[in-house]
Amino acid sequence: MEILVCARRVPDTSENEITLNSAGNDIERDELVYSVNEPDNYAVEEALQIAARIGGNVTVVTVGGEDDEEILRREMAMGANHGVLITDEAFSGSDGLGIATILKAFVEKGNYDLILTGVQAEDGGAQVGGMLAAMLDYPFASLVNSIEVLEGRKLKISREIAGGDKEMNEIDLPCVLSIQTGINEPRYVGMRGIRAVASVPIPTYGASELAVDPRSVGGAAARVKRVDYFLPALGKGAEMLEGSREEVIDRLVGLVAAKGGLK
Amino acid sequence: MPRIFAYIAHKGGVADDSAAELAAVAKKIDAAATLTAVVMGWGAELDSVCNAVRGSYAEVWKIANESLVYPNAELVRKALVKVLPAGGVVLVTHEHFGIDLAPGLSIKLKAAFVSDVLEIEGVEDAQLKVVRQEFGGQVSAHVRCDISSGAVVTIRPGAFKPLESTPVSGSVNDKSADVGVLTASRRYLQTMVAESGDVDITKHNVLVSIGRGIQEKDNVAIAQELADAMGGALSCSRPVVDAKWLDKSRQVGSSGKTVKPKVYLACGISGAFQHLVGIKGNPFIVAINKNPKAPIFQVADVGIVDDLLEFLPELTNKIREMHGVSAK
Ligand SMILES: Cc1cc2nc3c(=O)[nH]c(=O)nc-3n(C[C@H](O)[C@H](O)[C@H](O)COP(=O)(O)OP(=O)(O)OC[C@H]3O[C@@H](n4cnc5c(N)ncnc54)[C@H](O)[C@@H]3O)c2cc1C
Numbered sequence: 001m002e003i004l005v006c007a008r009r010v011p012d013t014s015e016n017e018i019t020l021n022s023a024g025n026d027i028e029r030d031e032l033v034y035s036v037n038e039p040d041n042y043a044v045e046e047a048l049q050i051a052a053r054i055g056g057n058v059t060v061v062t063v064g065g066e067d068d069e070e071i072l073r074r075e076m077a078m079g080a081n082h083g084v085l086i087t088d089e090a091f092s093g094s095d096g097l098g099i100a101t102i103l104k105a106f107v108e109k110g111n112y113d114l115i116l117t118g119v120q121a122e123d124g125g126a127q128v129g130g131m132l133a134a135m136l137d138y139p140f141a142s143l144v145n146s147i148e149v150l151e152g153r154k155l156k157i158s159r160e161i162a163g164g165d166k167e168m169n170e171i172d173l174p175c176v177l178s179i180q181t182g183i184n185e186p187r188y189v190g191m192r193g194i195r196a197v198a199s200v201p202i203p204t205y206g207a208s209e210l211a212v213d214p215r216s217v218g219g220a221a222a223r224v225k226r227v228d229y230f231l232p233a234l235g236k237g238a239e240m241l242e243g244s245r246e247e248v249i250d251r252l253v254g255l256v257a258a259k260g261g262l263k
Numbered sequence: 264m265p266r267i268f269a270y271i272a273h274k275g276g277v278a279d280d281s282a283a284e285l286a287a288v289a290k291k292i293d294a295a296a297t298l299t300a301v302v303m304g305w306g307a308e309l310d311s312v313c314n315a316v317r318g319s320y321a322e323v324w325k326i327a328n329e330s331l332v333y334p335n336a337e338l339v340r341k342a343l344v345k346v347l348p349a350g351g352v353v354l355v356t357h358e359h360f361g362i363d364l365a366p367g368l369s370i371k372l373k374a375a376f377v378s379d380v381l382e383i384e385g386v387e388d389a390q391l392k393v394v395r396q397e398f399g400g401q402v403s404a405h406v407r408c409d410i411s412s413g414a415v416v417t418i419r420p421g422a423f424k425p426l427e428s429t430p431v432s433g434s435v436n437d438k439s440a441d442v443g444v445l446t447a448s449r450r451y452l453q454t455m456v457a458e459s460g461d462v463d464i465t466k467h468n469v470l471v472s473i474g475r476g477i478q479e480k481d482n483v484a485i486a487q488e489l490a491d492a493m494g495g496a497l498s499c500s501r502p503v504v505d506a507k508w509l510d511k512s513r514q515v516g517s518s519g520k521t522v523k524p525k526v527y528l529a530c531g532i533s534g535a536f537q538h539l540v541g542i543k544g545n546p547f548i549v550a551i552n553k554n555p556k557a558p559i560f561q562v563a564d565v566g567i568v569d570d571l572l573e574f575l576p577e578l579t580n581k582i583r584e585m586h587g588v589s590a591k
Pocket of ligand 1: 013014119120143399473474475476477499500501502503514515516517518519520530531532533534535536537538541551552553554557569570571572
C-alpha cells in the first residue's frame, strides 16, 4: 500500500508557553521550540505500522520552508521511506484551502492508496484533510482512532465520537483519514536515527513542478486571514493564592474543606 | 446579506442544545436575517426535531431520506449540496460530526471555510469578522473570512448564549424530493460504547485531575495519593490517556467523561476547551500550574502557580496530618 502522510512543523505547546509579543499583535516567536504536530506524528506511526503489516511505502510531505525539513528527517528516522518538501514563495500566506490545493496537486503526481493527516494543527483548524478529500473526490473520515485493512480495497476504521464512543465505518480506498492522538504509541526517535538520515536528499516541489496556478494559492488568494493575535480581557479569573508554599497549602485546605472537598 | 442556514444535529428525536446557539450566531451575523434550519434524517423522530426548532428558526427545511437514518457525513454533505443555494452562510456545530462534514462541504459549495468560531464581531465589506483560539486556547486571534461566495462556519459548542425561542413558530418545508438517492463510499457500521473502567469518575464529589504536567508515568502515584487522602478519585486530561498512563475511563472532556464533582483539582492541565466542556455542575475548581498565564486560571476559582511535583506531596502530607495520619 502506498501511503502519504501530510505533516506540519509547529511550535510545540508542550514545550513552550505561548505568549503575545511586545507589540501585542503576534505571538512571541523568539526561542520557540518547534516539533512535528502531535497528531501528525501518530499518523506517521500508523502508516508505518500498516506498511509493516501488509507491505508498502510511506511518504511524508510538508508544505513550508527550509526549516521544515527537520520534521521530515525526524519522520524518516522513524522509518518513513521518503520525505518531500513542497516550498515556493507563492505558497506563503495560504489559508487551509490554499494548502489543500497544493497538496491535491502533489497527490495527483503520485499513486497513493491512503492519505493520512493529523486531526488538527496548533491553529485548531481541522480542515486540510477534509478539503483535500473533497477536492480529490475521495471518501474522508475524521478523528480516526483505529484502522484495519480489509480485502477488496477497503478499510474498517473507527472514529472517536462523543464520550469516547467509537463509530465504526467501512471506507473504500483511496481515501483520506485524519488521525486522532492515542491511536498508537509512536516509536521513539533518537539522535542516532536522525543522524542516519541526515544526508538523505529531500526532493522539493514548487508551483511550476506541481502545475499550481500561483494566483490560486498564497496570501492574495486566501479568503480566510488572521488579522492579529490577542489575549481576551479576562473574566473574573481565579483568586491566586500567594505566599510561601506552606501558607498557600493552609489556605487551600481551608477553602477546599469549606466546599466539602475533604472527607 | 447572504442567507443563513444552520445544520441541526439531533439524536433520538431531540435537537442538540447547539441548535439554539447556532440561531444566536446567525442573529449576530445579521440581526435581520430570516434563519433557516436544515433538519435531515428519517422516521417519525424527524418531525419532533423540526417542531422543536420552529421557535428559533423562521423556516425549517425537512429532509427525510432513509439513507440518513444515521448521520453519515458523506451522505449529509451530498444531500446539503443538492438543496443549498450557492452563496449562503452555513453554520455547523464544531464537534465530531461538524469536523467530519464541514471542510469537505465548503469545497463542494465553493464557499470559504472557517472553523471553531467563538465570537462574531460583525460583517464589513463581505468580510465576516470572527474570533478563534489557537495553541489550545493560550492565545486568541481575530480572523476575517470573505463570505462573498458563501461560507461554511463551524461554531464552538457552548460559546454562544442560546437564542431564546419565541412563541412564533417557523414554517416547515419538506425538501426531501430535491435530494433523491444518495450513495456513499464510506458506510456506517455500528457504534461501540466506551468501556467503563474500574473507577467511575462521574460519581465522585472530589476529583484530583492530572494533565501533561505530570510528566511521567511514575509521577501518577503522587496524584493518586492526594486523591486517596482527600477521599476522591483520580481523573485526567487526554494526553495522559494517549500516553497510556491512565485508562480512557479516567479522561474528562469532549471525547471522555462528563463529570459533576463538587471540587475539581486541575493539576498540570492547561485548560483546553475540549477538556473544560467535560466539567459540569459548576464545581469549585482549583488550578495548580507552573505557567501563570495558563488558560485554566481564567475558569478556576482558586489558582496556584507552582510545580505540582513538589506541591502535591506537601498538600497530601498536610491533609494526612489533619486526619491524624502521621505524615510520611
Ligand atoms: C477532537 C478532540 C477531542 C479532544 N478531547 C479531549 C478530551 O476529552 N479531554 C481532554 O482533556 N482533551 C481533549 N482534547 C485535547 C485538548 O485539545 C488538549 O490538547 C488537552 O486537553 C491538553 O491536555 P493538558 O492540559 O494535560 O496538556 P497541555 O495543554 O500540554 O498542558 C500541560 C500544562 O501543564 C503545565 N505544567 C507542566 N509541567 C508542570 C509542573 N511541573 N507543574 C505544574 N504545571 C505544569 C503546563 O504549564 C501546561 O499548562 C481533544 C482534542 C481534540 C482535537
